[in-house]
Amino acid sequence: MSLTHEDVARIARLARIEVSGAEIEAVSADLNRIFGLIEKMNAVDTDGIEPMAHPQDVSLRLRDDEVTAADRRDAFLAVAPQVEAGLYLVPKVIE
Template sequence: MAISRQDIEKVALLARIKVDEAQVTALEKDLSNILDLVDQLQSADTSQTEPMAHPLDAAQRLRADTVTETDNRAAFQAIAPSTENGLYLVPRVIE
């Protein structure tokens, strides 16, 4: 299935990845080829098949409600791009 430039631009925005004109052209070809490969799926009869999200046929184990973590802010913020007064800084968010 061919994917359009507009599709690529829309998906790149959703994924928050900046793409320039030349990249869109290259991606148009690559993604169309990948989708052609993937389109083989349509040949399978799955009318009687349940989707499989996970290889394990198991249920979630639940954890006891006990505090196990301690404050490790200094270590975490030492590797952060930008912090102040214990907060992570980002360009101003407008709601």
């Protein structure tokens, strides 16, 4: 797929990006190189290759799941305008 200068100008207008006439040439070349790379990548046969979550087979070090923050629930509820049974009361928005 190759983009013309008119295509690039239209895309720039739709994206609300101001691109001058001199810049259209460079942007068009860059976009066409990107599309060329995409076409090369699509041409590679990937049948039978399992998708990877990471390019390297690594595992992260995990930490113990421990509570480190202090329980400040009562302090937060104390400054709330209305509280009932440990819950914040808010005005009804939907009728």
